[in-house]
Amino acid sequence: MGSRRGKLVFLVAAAALWMAASAARAALPIHIWTTSSGARVYFVASRGIPMLDINVDFDAGGRRVPAGKAGLGGLTYTLVRAGSATRSEEEISRRIADVGAQLDGSVDRDRAGFSLRTLSSERERGQAIATFAEILQTPVFPEAAFAREKARLVDGIREEETKPEAIVSKAFYRLLYAAHPYALAPTPETVLRIEGADVEGFYRANYVAERAVVTILGDVDRELAGRIAEQLTAGLPRGAGAPAPLPAVLQPRGETVHIAHPASQSHILLGLPAMTRKDPDYFPLLVGNYILGGGGFVSRLTLEVREKRGYAYSVYSYFLPLAQEGPFQIGLQTKKEQAEEALARVRAVLGEFLAQGPRAAELKAAKQNLVGGFALRIDSNRKLLEQVALIGFYQLPLTWLDDFTARVEKVSVDQIRAAFARHVRPDNLVTVVVGSGEK
Amino acid sequence: MGIRMFRHLFALIAAVAATAAGAQGAAQEYQLANGLRVIVKEDHRAPTAVHMVWYRAGSMDEVSGASGVAHVLEHMMFKGTKTVKSGEFSRRIAAAGGRENAFTNRDYTAYFQQVPKDALPLMMQLEADRMSNLLVTETEFSREIKVVMEERRLRTEDQPRALVAEALNAEAYFAHPYRWPVIGWMNDLEHMRHADARNWYARWYVPNNAVVVVVGDVKADEVFALAQKYYGRIKARPLPERKPQIEPEQRGVRRAVVKAPAELPYLLMGWKCPVLRNVGQDLQPYALEVLAGVLDGNESARLNQSLVRNSRIASEVGAGYDATARGPGMCFLEGTPSQGRSAAELEAGLRAELARVVDNGVTEEELARVKAQVVASQVFKRDSIFGQAMEIGQFETTGLSHRDIDRVLERIKAVTAEQVRAAAKQYFADDNLTVVVLDPQPLDQAKARPAPPRMRH
Numbered sequence: 001m002g003s004r005r006g007k008l009v010f011l012v013a014a015a016a017l018w019m020a021a022s023a024a025r026a027a028l029p030i031h032i033w034t035t036s037s038g039a040r041v042y043f044v045a046s047r048g049i050p051m052l053d054i055n056v057d058f059d060a061g062g063r064r065v066p067a068g069k070a071g072l073g074g075l076t077y078t079l080v081r082a083g084s085a086t087r088s089e090e091e092i093s094r095r096i097a098d099v100g101a102q103l104d105g106s107v108d109r110d111r112a113g114f115s116l117r118t119l120s121s122e123r124e125r126g127q128a129i130a131t132f133a134e135i136l137q138t139p140v141f142p143e144a145a146f147a148r149e150k151a152r153l154v155d156g157i158r159e160e161e162t163k164p165e166a167i168v169s170k171a172f173y174r175l176l177y178a179a180h181p182y183a184l185a186p187t188p189e190t191v192l193r194i195e196g197a198d199v200e201g202f203y204r205a206n207y208v209a210e211r212a213v214v215t216i217l218g219d220v221d222r223e224l225a226g227r228i229a230e231q232l233t234a235g236l237p238r239g240a241g242a243p244a245p246l247p248a249v250l251q252p253r254g255e256t257v258h259i260a261h262p263a264s265q266s267h268i269l270l271g272l273p274a275m276t277r278k279d280p281d282y283f284p285l286l287v288g289n290y291i292l293g294g295g296g297f298v299s300r301l302t303l304e305v306r307e308k309r310g311y312a313y314s315v316y317s318y319f320l321p322l323a324q325e326g327p328f329q330i331g332l333q334t335k336k337e338q339a340e341e342a343l344a345r346v347r348a349v350l351g352e353f354l355a356q357g358p359r360a361a362e363l364k365a366a367k368q369n370l371v372g373g374f375a376l377r378i379d380s381n382r383k384l385l386e387q388v389a390l391i392g393f394y395q396l397p398l399t400w401l402d403d404f405t406a407r408v409e410k411v412s413v414d415q416i417r418a419a420f421a422r423h424v425r426p427d428n429l430v431t432v433v434v435g436s437g438e439k
Numbered sequence: 440m441g442i443r444m445f446r447h448l449f450a451l452i453a454a455v456a457a458t459a460a461g462a463q464g465a466a467q468e469y470q471l472a473n474g475l476r477v478i479v480k481e482d483h484r485a486p487t488a489v490h491m492v493w494y495r496a497g498s499m500d501e502v503s504g505a506s507g508v509a510h511v512l513e514h515m516m517f518k519g520t521k522t523v524k525s526g527e528f529s530r531r532i533a534a535a536g537g538r539e540n541a542f543t544n545r546d547y548t549a550y551f552q553q554v555p556k557d558a559l560p561l562m563m564q565l566e567a568d569r570m571s572n573l574l575v576t577e578t579e580f581s582r583e584i585k586v587v588m589e590e591r592r593l594r595t596e597d598q599p600r601a602l603v604a605e606a607l608n609a610e611a612y613f614a615h616p617y618r619w620p621v622i623g624w625m626n627d628l629e630h631m632r633h634a635d636a637r638n639w640y641a642r643w644y645v646p647n648n649a650v651v652v653v654v655g656d657v658k659a660d661e662v663f664a665l666a667q668k669y670y671g672r673i674k675a676r677p678l679p680e681r682k683p684q685i686e687p688e689q690r691g692v693r694r695a696v697v698k699a700p701a702e703l704p705y706l707l708m709g710w711k712c713p714v715l716r717n718v719g720q721d722l723q724p725y726a727l728e729v730l731a732g733v734l735d736g737n738e739s740a741r742l743n744q745s746l747v748r749n750s751r752i753a754s755e756v757g758a759g760y761d762a763t764a765r766g767p768g769m770c771f772l773e774g775t776p777s778q779g780r781s782a783a784e785l786e787a788g789l790r791a792e793l794a795r796v797v798d799n800g801v802t803e804e805e806l807a808r809v810k811a812q813v814v815a816s817q818v819f820k821r822d823s824i825f826g827q828a829m830e831i832g833q834f835e836t837t838g839l840s841h842r843d844i845d846r847v848l849e850r851i852k853a854v855t856a857e858q859v860r861a862a863a864k865q866y867f868a869d870d871n872l873t874v875v876v877l878d879p880q881p882l883d884q885a886k887a888r889p890a891p892p893r894m895r896h
Contacts, residue, residue, distance in 0.1 A: 048484055049821050089748065093739030097808050100815025119815055148751055155754045155778050158702040162882055164597065262700055262882060263597040265589070296538070297517065297529035307526065310585030313593050333593050365534055372536025375555050379485035380822045 028401060030388065031222055037209035039233040042392040043216045043225040046381055052120045052218030053381055054129070055389040056136060056232060060112035060206035063181040063246060063323070071153055071186030072194050075146075076202045077107045078153075080114075082145035085138035089145060092131060101128035103135075109182050110323045111393060112207070115385075120219035129228055136207070137235035141199050154188045165333075167259060168267040168434040175257065175430045176273050176327055180249050206243070209236040215389040217381055249273045249325040256431040266339035266435025267331075270346065274328035274423045277321045277394040284419035285319050287411045290366045291358045292350070293317025293330060298365065304349050305332060311342040323394065328424055336436045343433065354424060357417030371405045466831060466841050469663040473675040474647025477666045478831055478841050479659040482824050488655030489825050490562040491551040492570070493832040495650075496643035498621045499545045499766050500681070505635055507623015510543040511587055512636045512644075516550065517541075518579040520572035525579055528565055535561055543621055546765040547836035553825060556656045560665055563651075567669035570649065573640055580633035588629070591622045599699035603707050603875045610693045611709055611873040615686040617766050647675040650835045654828040686711075686767050693873040701879035703754070704782040707773045708789065711871040712760060714768035718843045718850070724762040725847075726862035727770055729854045732809035733801050734758040734772075734792065741792055741805075742772070752780050752788045762847070763837040770866060782876045793867045800860040810852050817848055 031043040065072045081103070082089045096103050101118040114136065118128035160166035170185045177183030212233055216225045252272060261267075275285055286294075293301035293316050305315040315332040330350065334342040358366070378384045391400070466480040498509050519525035532539045537554035552562045595601040605620050612618035623631075651670065653662050689711060715724045734742050735758035742756040756774035772793075776785040820826050831841040839847075 049818060051818050051822065090739050090744060093737060093744075094808065097737035097739060098811055100811040100813075102815075102819075117819060119818055124815070145748075148748065151751070151777060152747075152754045155703060155775070158778070159775075162700050162702050162879075265592045265597055295533060297526070298533045303526070306586055308582065310582045311589070313586055313590035334589060335592060365530065368534040369536055372534070372555060372558075373538065374536070375485060375487050376536070376538060376553055379487040379824070382822055 031225070033226070033229075035209070035214070035229050035233045037233050037236055037238060039209045039212040039214055039229065039236065040392060041214045041216065041225070041229040042388050043222065043229075044384065044388060045219075045221060045225075046217055046384075047219050049381070050120045050219050051381070052118050052125060052216070052220055053385045054116045054118075054132070054217075054228065054232070055113060055213075055215040055385060056115075056132075057111050057113040057213045057215070057389060057393045058207050059110070059211040059243065059393075060202070061108050061110040062184055063109050064206050064243060065181065065184060065202070067181070067184070069190055069194050069198060070184040071157075071191040072198055072202050073112060074107050074186065075149060075153060075191070075194060076199050076207075077105070077112045078149050079141050079145060079199055080139045080203065080207070081135050082149070083140045083142045084134040085140060087131075087134060089142070092135060095127055095131045099124035099127045103132065109326075113389070125220075129231060133231045133235075136232060139203065141196060141203070143196060146196050146199065150191060150194065153186065153191050157186055157188055157191065164261045164263045164265070164267040164434045167261065168269050168432050171257060171259060171432045171434070172269040172271065172329070172430065173327070175255070175432065176252055176271065177249065178252065180247055180324075182249065182273075182322070182324070182326075204237045205240045207237055208240045209233050209238055210240075211243070212236060213389070213392040215385060215392055217385040217388065246324065251425070251428040252430050254427050254429045256433065258436060259432070259434045260436070261434050263435055264335060265333045266336050266433050267333050268339065268343055268346070268431070268433050268435075269329060269331050270350070270429060270431045271327050271329040272424065272428045272430055273325040275319045275321045276325055277323060277390075277396065279321065279423075281415075281419035281423060282321065283407045284411050284415040285423060287363070287366050287370060287408055288353075288358060288416035288420055289317055289319055289328075290370060291362045291416075292353050295366065295369065298369075300349050300353065300362075301330065301332075301346065305342060305345055309342075309345065311338060311345065315346070339433060339436050343431070350424075351426070354417075354420055354426065357413050357420070360413060363411070363413055363416070367408055367411070370408045374405055467659040468841070469659075469666070471646065471667060471671050473671065473673055474645075475649055475651060475666070475670050475673070476835070477651045477653070477663055477670075478835065479652075479657065479662045480654040480824075480827055480831065481657060481659060482654055482821075482827070483656045486556050486656050487553065487824070488556045488559050488653060488657050489551060489553050489828045490559060490566070491549055491652040491828050491832055492566050493547050493549040493650045493652065493836050494643060495546070495648050495765075495836050496548055496639075497544050497546045497765075498619065498623075499616045499684075500643065501616060501619070501623075503616075503619075504627060505631065506619040506627045507587070507591075507621070508631060508635050508639045509548055510622055511584060511628070511631060512575075512639045513541050513543045513548050513550075514583045514587055515575050515580065515636050515640075516569055516573060518576075518583060519574050520568050521574065522572065523565065523568055528569065531561065531565065532558075537562070545617055545621055547832070549832055549836075551825075551828070559653070559655075559657060559662070560669075563665050563669040566651075567673060570644055570646065570670070571673045573644070575633050575637040575640060577633045580636060584628060584631060587622070588625065591625055591628065595620065595622060596625070599697065599701045599877050599879075600705055600707075602697050602699055603705055603877050606695050606697050607707050607709050607873055607875045610695050610875065611689075611711070611769065612686055612767070615684050615766055617686075642679055645676045645678065646670060646673045648678055650832065652828045652831045652835070654824040654831070689871055689873075692869045695873075695875045696878050697875060698878045698880050700882050701877060703775050703778065704785075704879055705773070705775050705877035706782045706785050706789075707771065707875050708786065709769045709771050709873050710867050712768045712770040712866045714764045714837075715762045715839060715847070718839060718846050722858060723862045723865070724768070725850045725854050726858040727760050727866065728762055728851055729806065729809050730796065730801075730859050730863055731758045731760040731770070732812065733796070733805045733859065736809050736812055741795075742774075742789070745792055746774065746785070746788045750788065751777055753777060753785050756785075756789070763833060763839060765837050786874065793863060796860060796863045797867070801856050803856060806854070806856055806859070813848055813851050817845075 105114040312332040320326040535558035541550040746753040759771040
């Protein structure tokens with residue numbers, strides 16, 4: 001409550017990062033193999049605490065959903081847990097809870113990810129993993145749960161459609177991505193169109209072993225990790241073939257859209273499609289964004305918009321790298337009466353940064369933080385798991401982790417300016433203002 | 440630089456990936472002559488540390504008309520001291536590779552930094568400096584108070600459920616300062632002056648009202664020596680008298696309605712409940728913790744199973760109870776009715792679930808399930824040094840000791856089914872209850888609010 005910063009946005013900006021070294025180089029002892037069914041496995045032993053974390057990620061995010069059925073990805077993800085060949089939804093929940101395990105996860109535009117955290121002791125681990133394996137491999141999508149979850153999803157969407165933060169975000173993605181599936185957000189109409197067979201079909205086509213990545217981190221040895229990975233993937237759907245190719249992401253036409261809303265603040269987003277996970281400009285953009293709007297209190301946007309003028313509690317920028325060009329996004333919320341002044345200030349800060357790049361002192365400070373604070377990115381099992389899972393899912397180069405700090409150190413002022421010029425073109429910049437109405 | 444960091448990285452990964460058991464011991468405590476208490480928990484899994492300073496001063500220490508000043512002062516703590524100019528605090532932490540933030544609650548205000556362990560002395564130096572040398576200038580205040588008002592707009596004014604929670608506290612407490620929100624009423628923020636923040640600082644920011652918590656790859660003795668060096672020179676001062684402000688007994692159910700732009704209604708019910716005062720002797724807070732777990736501790740827990748999955752009255756339900764607080768406690772039930780169902784139907788459904796507990800008790804199986812989660816959580820929490828430091832700070836600033844953390848969990852594990860039933864019967868009574876309902880308003884008919892009056896300063 002009452003925390004000084006709404007969100008640690010720089011985490012979002014920088015969350016992706018570095019890559020694990022191969023086992024041969026013995027930096028991070030990551031073991032990599034493929035299960036008999038074709039799933040890729042990334043394993044790191046961590047014996048300090050008697051616990052185990054397992055991520056299973058599928059290439060089954062929003063981008064795989066057919067047009068007109070937005071919501072199918074999220075619905076499938078939810079219903080996978082709603083009943084297996086041998087157990088009811090209630091039994092599944094109980095078997096997880098009875099051993100103190102936690103089953104979480106989320107769906108984004110690229111990934112449908114499940115994460116299990118359990119004690120590593122045999123009984124608890126065994127029951128938790130056996131239940132997890134049933135869920136993933138033998139879901140039955142019961143009719144009652146399907147109807148219920150569809151109704152809940154529609155309720156949730158209708159609620160979201162009243163909230164300025166959701167309205168602005170949906171409009172922003174719609175304008176950035178137009179016909180590309182990254183633009184899709186479920187509406188009551190698209191959800192109501194989904195049938196039971198769609199869910200089953202989406203599961204069969206996308207929750208397939210060949211496009212699954214299992215990340216295991218914790219108190220087990222390599223041999224046991226191997227058996228666990230088999231247990232979780234041997235019965236996954238197979239042979240669905242390569243997914244249909246997705247259209248290229250096109251740059252939008254720059255424009256400013258106003259949407260009326262009765263809230264006291266205007267919610268403002270600016271941005272454009274900008275960067276993939278494997279973009280060669282990743283490090284110049286990462287470091288540059290830290291200076292522009294990613295570095296918490298010390299970023300230019302925070303200094304100019306919040307600290308000097310008191311326009312906003314939260315103002316930030318980030319790159320969200322995805323399989324295809326994910327957004328560069330600047331966001332803030334400010335009382336309606338000063339929305340135009342605040343927006344003008346944001347544009348001035350961005351314009352100056354694009355024109356001149358960072359100052360040498362700013363670059364030095366950014367490197368001090370990103371290099372010096374590197375340890376904070378992996379100082380717990382959970383943080384390390386998330387990093388290794390990203391590496392696995394996006395198949396990042398195996399030297400990335402080793403190289404992270406060195407690559408940050410190498411970034412120059414000129415590289416940042418050039419990278420921003422390539423990726424953030426003012427002509428393509430989309431602005432959405434929810435709050436004050438038509439201008 | 441590059442090479443040093445490179446080796447550092449490898450050492451870190453080795454540490455996280457292959458720590459020997461027993462890397463972690465019990466927390467150790469040390470008190471300086473000025474009354475400052477320092478609690479250190481060594482955890483050598485990774486070469487990082489978290490440093491926190493907790494002040495036992497939150498919104499419950501405010502007086503009417505000055506609500507929100509604890510939180511405003513928290514913002515001002517980043518605005519410069521006699522020797523560290525405004526913004527410099529954050530720049531130095533960032534340059535040390537650190538992350539930082541702060542938070543204010545009803546019971547306390549806390550500041551933290553997560554850093555590579557080598558940066559710990561700098562953190563202590565900076566925190567000690569702003570414990571006694573803060574400047575609260577009119578210029579800085581006049582800018583920052585606008586930020587706080589934007590924060591209130593963002594988190595409360597335009598958030599219907601936050602307005603419901605705010606209304607519930609204001610209805611449930613007549614006398615106790617828990618009745619006003621941590622962030623403060625907007626009108627109080629509009630009329631706050633820099634002198635209010637400065638006076639708050641002078642009154643409460645003293646070493647004898649603070650606890651320093653350090654968890655991570657440190658040696659307790661070295662941390663105590665550093666604390667002596669940096670915090671030891673600050674003088675103790677007497678604290679103002681804290682009035683008990685005991686809430687008078689509630690005499691009957693209280694109800695309120697909040698109208699705001701939304702699609703679905705939302706229901707929040709709060710019953711006055713006890714909190715932990717004596718870890719060894721109290722019983723009901725432990726029983727209420729278990730009850731919250733039986734009702735909402737997992738997906739198959741009673742509320743979700745019955746009201747979301749089976750009867751489908753609700754699209755979301757929840758139960759909440761926090762056994763640690765300086766002030767009075769409350770047990771919550773909340774939920775969103777499904778489309779076409781009313782808040783009244785959901786309330787009836789929630790009450791029926793409570794009646795089931797009171798009439799028939801809870802099963803041994805449910806009890807075991809809640810306890811299994813307690814056991815597991817004791818292990819899982821070791822993965823986060825930040826979480827461990829939070830837990831220590833919360834216990835210490837709500838009148839308990841860090842030594843009570845494991846005792847509390849042991850006592851929860853000893854709760855019986857009959858104790859759960861008895862606690863439900865005793866506390867979930869209408870005379871203790873406040874109910875607030877969100878009455879959703881269509882967006883297009885909701886009138887835009889008039890502009891707030893202009894600030895005078």
